Amino acid sequence: MAANRIHNFNAGPAALPLSVLEEIQESFLNFKGSGMSITEISHRSKWFDDVINDAVTRTKRLLNLGKNFHVLFIQGGASLQFCMIPMNLLPDDRSADYVDTGTWSSKAIKEAQIQGKSVKVVASSADKNYTYIPKDIQFCDDAAYVHITSNNTIKGTQWAKFPVTNGIPLFADMSSDIMSRPFDPAPFGLIYAGAQKNIGPAGVCMVIIRDDMLRRIPENLPTMLNYTTYVSENSLYNTPPCFAIYTVQLVLKWLEDTIGGLEKMEALNQEKAGLLYEFLDSSEFYRTTAEPESRSLMNITFRLPDEDLEKRFVAKALKNELGGLKGHSSVGGCRASIYNATTLAAVKALIDFMMNFESKFD
């Protein structure tokens, strides 16, 4: 069944665990003996209740969330969250602190400003082309929240440790590193993650919101843009993206039952990224772009001596069944995205190829 699959280094949508894909495929015409596809069952059925409830329970267990957190599934991706967050949680008479570490942070800031909300950019790494994560940030004591992007897919940077906000609720776009490592959820007021990198296919965004945040939500928001709607209806106010949620559930099951939880996932991610950075650091031919302290374990960005070589590298890699290595169009270069589902074997195959490619041009 798995014949002719390539090693997939896409930045998102990205590789999914093969066992998850195989389970979906096998049951696709008849889900759990229902006589229907997962795409054909009612979202009001016992079958789907089991799916969404299991996804919520596993998320709480994997992230060690207290009872004061709600796990929601919302459509529109992280991009819709950029606007829903200030709409729901930034009152007109307050201001929020944002840290700008690149494209996605910048978009989050812009969507707050479009709504006329007050936003302070308290730190930015724009001065060095977003190649690092700012340190020693002074937050405003009265900030409604602090917003960060935990991992930056385009520039290949990642917060190794989350900033200490002294009681100000921390909000994080974790689209590209959620479930890649354990962390203490207590300081977080809100976490959100488009599923299509580490936990599922495109078409659903996981939103984790702390109970006390709900009190800030103003009256008279459109129903579908109000977090309370999703909290009160277990994300089932209207028809949810059933297939995407189902796939997320299977990925979470794989994380718990096959991988063994987030400590083990992190160790594996450290090993994969460690091998690749070690190789890159030892090479004169390839060079990394992010500052060492700020390097991402998920998206490893690198350059070759010139753009022509980069094009040849990406094309030749694909011929060798290594896909998705082109850098983001806004920055060029190369990028290997090695999310949870990318195997150690894939990383080793990539390094072998890179050594071989280098040996012919160096």
Added chain:
Amino acid sequence: MAANRIHNFNAGPAALPLSVLEEIQESFLNFKGSGMSITEISHRSKWFDDVINDAVTRTKRLLNLGKNFHVLFIQGGASLQFCMIPMNLLPDDRSADYVDTGTWSSKAIKEAQIQGKSVKVVASSADKNYTYIPKDIQFCDDAAYVHITSNNTIKGTQWAKFPVTNGIPLFADMSSDIMSRPFDPAPFGLIYAGAQKNIGPAGVCMVIIRDDMLRRIPENLPTMLNYTTYVSENSLYNTPPCFAIYTVQLVLKWLEDTIGGLEKMEALNQEKAGLLYEFLDSSEFYRTTAEPESRSLMNITFRLPDEDLEKRFVAKALKNELGGLKGHSSVGGCRASIYNATTLAAVKALIDFMMNFESKFD
């Protein structure tokens, strides 16, 4: 492969053509020779461009849309459209006419009112529990648009002919009957349809917008809530719900290549609904709930002599591999949803079962 499938009369998510499901299943680990699943390929790839462009082209061809229409794919279902429509297309100094034919119309009205927009309910069938479609409606000459719900899944009513609005742009929620019959698109300023009934799985809403409507859109809307974003980026501003759009593309291909277009689809839908209504009208045991002139070809609602019998009917039907016959929780009773993908054979099997069930209790 198709063993143990049931006849699926779900109201939505609903039955999909078996050949579509089989194609998804077969290619699920390796889409078009990419070596990746459709859920793992980049939305910026040639593969996905082909998918979305084909879905747009087929929609334009099937609905006979002129060049002045844009076909968009937006997340959040019809429920998000209830709020996006007035936000984008109802200027603060104007009013819109809404026809209230039940739950979904009522929600559309409510979401306009939540935003403080001016809405006139120019006609309603609330007086008879939404069992009919109003006729001879007087629209306001200066209405920004006229909004209708073309088919009402809960009450089993449908506009047999669309109202004449004399140049006022007609807006329609066609979630439950899009692509079930041909119609003249010229009077329409906007058409929207959650995919999960007639054209695909849950998780994507098709929005068709006429070019002149775009001029109404105010500045400074959040990017993800602005129709212009989807028009300028071919629905690819952010990561779209790739799997849902792919499934829609396959359903549209089935409609064109296997069914032969909307005239043929309508004839088949007429035949299916005709058989079922004919049987219901001939029975003293079952009775329909919608007024004959307003009956839906998609959702056939009916009652049995009492609620206990209805429960036994639904349960026994499922044992006979006929699923999804329970009426909507807000109204009770029974409902057979017979969208495009429900086969004539399924309808005949249902009638056979109903005759048999009646004979034991009559």
